[in-house]
Amino acid sequence: AQSVTQLDSQVPVFEEAPVELRCNYSSSVSVYLFWYVQYPNQGLQLLLKYLSGSTLVKGINGFEAEFNKSQTSFHLRKPSVHISDTAEYFCAVSEILRKTGKLIFGQGTTLQVKP
Amino acid sequence: EAGVTQFPSHSVIEKGQTVTLRCDPISGHDNLYWYRRVMGKEIKFLLHFVKESKQDESGMPNNRFLAERTGGTYSTLKVQPAELEDSGVYFCASSPLTGGYTFGSGTRLTVV
Numbered sequence: 001a002q003s004v005t006q007l008d009s010q011v012p013v014f015e016e017a018p019v020e021l022r023c024n025y026s027s028s029v030s031v032y033l034f035w036y037v038q039y040p041n042q043g044l045q046l047l048l049k050y051l052s053g054s055t056l057v058k059g060i061n062g063f064e065a066e067f068n069k070s071q072t073s074f075h076l077r078k079p080s081v082h083i084s085d086t087a088e089y090f091c092a093v094s095e096i097l098r099k100t101g102k103l104i105f106g107q108g109t110t111l112q113v114k115p
Numbered sequence: 116e117a118g119v120t121q122f123p124s125h126s127v128i129e130k131g132q133t134v135t136l137r138c139d140p141i142s143g144h145d146n147l148y149w150y151r152r153v154m155g156k157e158i159k160f161l162l163h164f165v166k167e168s169k170q171d172e173s174g175m176p177n178n179r180f181l182a183e184r185t186g187g188t189y190s191t192l193k194v195q196p197a198e199l200e201d202s203g204v205y206f207c208a209s210s211p212l213t214g215g216y217t218f219g220s221g222t223r224l225t226v227v
Contacts, residue, residue, distance in 0.1 A: 004157075036218075043119065043206065043218035044158075090158065101146065101214060102171060105158040 002027040002093050006106035014114050015083055021076040021109045023091030031093040033074040034103065035065055038088045047089070050074065061085070086113045117141065119219035121207050127225045133195040136222045140189070140209030147190050148216070149182060153203040161205075164190060165212075176201075197226045 007022040025031065032051050036044040048059025055067040065076045074091060091106040120139040128134050140147050149161040161180070162172040166187035175182070179198070184190040194201050204221045 041220065043220045044208075044216075045218070046216065101210065101216075102148075102160045102163060102174075103150075103158075103216070104160070105150075107157045 002029075002031060002095065002104045004091050004093055004104055004106035006089075006091050006109045008109050009107065010110045010112065012112045012114060013081055016080045018079050019077065019081050019085075019111065021089050021091075021111065023074045023076065023106055025072050025074065025091070025093050027072075027093060027095070030096045032096055033065075033067060034092040034094070035059065035063070035074070035076050036090045036092060038090065038108075040087075044090065047076070081111070081113050083113050083115060085111060087111060119207055119209050119217050121205075121219040121222050123222060124220065125223045125225075127227060128197055130199055130226055131196045133193065134197055134224060136192045136194075136205050136207075136224070138190045138192070138207030138209075138219060140207070141217055143211065144209035144217075145187070145212050146210040147184060148208045148210075149190070149192055150206040150208065151203050152206070152221075153200070158206065161192075194224075197224075199226050202226045 003026045005024045013019045034049045035047040037047050038044050048057045050057045050067045058064045063078050089109045092103040122137045145166050147164040150158050152158045160174040163170045164184045167184050181193045202225050204223050206221045208216045208218045210216045
């Protein structure tokens, strides 16, 4: 079984500051890793994903994440945030060999960008 | 391309009533998923259709929940009878067989 832990439920940050949203996972099998974002009144949108290869993954809107297998982490970063980045962010994993493609989500982190 | 559409966007019902949520996936997407987020908790998988067949329904909470996918197109999720703990946001997502989810905006269900 897999589990995902997002270590911060809320992260307040000032505009143009850097931010890191932390995600740790637990799994006995190999997994794919994802970050999704949900803006108010919208569905979840894929920010980026790690399937294989380079452990540094770049996504949309200037976000990037680094897969660390030894620490079972997949932290999301952005060097300079904007007000428009205010949203809820979800880390998720999917078992590679499982046919269903089912996602296991963390509890979510609300990023609050202040002017 | 139209996205994944969910109806209604909000629903408030009394305990013991029946509610049916609908999801229209992206045309041609064979995979359809239902997820639920109860207040303050993580988003949890409910079930997965491939075309009209249930591939995995391991996340369905109990037999008060019934999901169908007519002709491999739209899907409905019926809750009968609804209980207070069923309140939450129900998300639908679809993907082609090659993968890559698209989520709908969700249905916020409140049971009072």
